[in-house]
Amino acid sequence: MSERRDDYLDQIKWKFSDSLISLLIFIPLLLALLVPLALLLEISSLPISTTLENINTWSILVPYLLQVGVTLGLVWFFAIKLRRARWSELGLRPYGIFRSLLLALAAFIFIFASNITYRLIASRFIPMEDLQGRVLKVILSGRVSLALLIPIVIFIAPVVEEIFFRGFVYPAFRKKMGVVWGILLSSLVFALFHFEPYQIPPLLVIGAILAFIYEKTRSLLPVIILHGLNNGFYMLVLMVFMKVTRG
Numbered sequence: 001m002s003e004r005r006d007d008y009l010d011q012i013k014w015k016f017s018d019s020l021i022s023l024l025i026f027i028p029l030l031l032a033l034l035v036p037l038a039l040l041l042e043i044s045s046l047p048i049s050t051t052l053e054n055i056n057t058w059s060i061l062v063p064y065l066l067q068v069g070v071t072l073g074l075v076w077f078f079a080i081k082l083r084r085a086r087w088s089e090l091g092l093r094p095y096g097i098f099r100s101l102l103l104a105l106a107a108f109i110f111i112f113a114s115n116i117t118y119r120l121i122a123s124r125f126i127p128m129e130d131l132q133g134r135v136l137k138v139i140l141s142g143r144v145s146l147a148l149l150i151p152i153v154i155f156i157a158p159v160v161e162e163i164f165f166r167g168f169v170y171p172a173f174r175k176k177m178g179v180v181w182g183i184l185l186s187s188l189v190f191a192l193f194h195f196e197p198y199q200i201p202p203l204l205v206i207g208a209i210l211a212f213i214y215e216k217t218r219s220l221l222p223v224i225i226l227h228g229l230n231n232g233f234y235m236l237v238l239m240v241f242m243k244v245t246r247g
Contacts, residue, residue, distance in 0.1 A: 011085075011089045012085075012089065012171045012172065012175050013079070013083040013084060013085040013089065014078055014079045014082070014083040014085060014168070014171075014172055015083075015172065016172045016173065016175065016176035018078040018079070018082070018083065018172060019078070019168060019169045019172035019173065020172075021078070022074040022075075022078055022168070022169075023169070023189060023193075025074075026070065026071075026074065026193075029070055029074075030066070030067060030070050033066055033070065034063060034066060037062070037063075037066065057144050057145045057148055059144075060144060060148070060149070060152075061148060064152060068156065068160050071160050071161075071163075071164050072160060072163065072164075074164070074168075075090065075163055075164055075167070075168045078168075079168055090163055090167035090168055090220075091162070091163070091166060091167035091214060091218070091219055091220035091223075092163070092167070092220060093218065093219050093220075094219065094221070095217055095218075095219035095221040095222060097221070099222070100217075100219075100221045100222040100225050101225060103213055103217070103222045103225075103226070104222055104223075104225040104226035104229055105229075107209050107213060107226050108226060108229050108230060108233070110209065111202075111205065111206055111209060111226075111230055112233070114202065114205050115202045115205075118201055118202050119202075122198065122201075126198055149235075150232075150235075153231045153232065153235055154228045154231055154232040154235075155228060157227075157231060158224045158225075158227035158228040158231060159224055161190075161227065162210070162214075162220045162223050162224045162227055163220065165186060165189070165190045165193075165207070165210075165211075166186075166210055166211055166214045166220060166223055167214075167220055169186050169189060169190075170182055170183070170186040170211050170214065170215075173185050173186045174186075174215075179215060182211070183208050183211040183212060183215065184208065186207065186211055187203075187204050187205075187206075187207030187208040187210075187211055188204060188207070189207075190203065190204075190206075190207035190210075191203035191204045191207055206230065209226075210223045210226060210227065213226065
């Protein structure tokens, strides 16, 4: 096991400072691109709205594609271009699909139980309607295409987020401060970057589990499957609940 760990550490070519700089410039860089894009779209013929009440398909697609570009662009620049790393060193390496599914399912059961427990306790003290819930209500109103949303939520988002947070950020944190603190702090960053204050505790748990699985498997495949399963289930539950309550 120690030989495997040494080999894993040797493969990490990017530095802690690379991941830290990426995290610090992510939001400013995204805003710097979004503001002129929003102004450009205002004079275009695309029916894009900047308010949640009038959100539509284009309002989600265009900013999200930009976010994907910024996220993967930072990973590419610091890890691939600057440090000459390979994508396989970011966790894009094979792992048994059957084992990946078993790991994802077992972890998902734990995540589901912990999330339910948190909501039962926290709902007594704080409002539990988060940003995702409000967005999904708008989506179910029919203004946003589910054919677009489903692949984004279940497939694209897990791949992009896992490459960034587990493949890029976690190894750098781990190399700087060790496994335990690397898992905890990278998971905290993962939770904070969702910008949902009430969801920080469950997101912290999810992030820690994802990082732990990546630590053990050295592959992003199990964590991408788990991430997609969690997102898909969360979305399905909200959709069913909202449809039932609407009658």
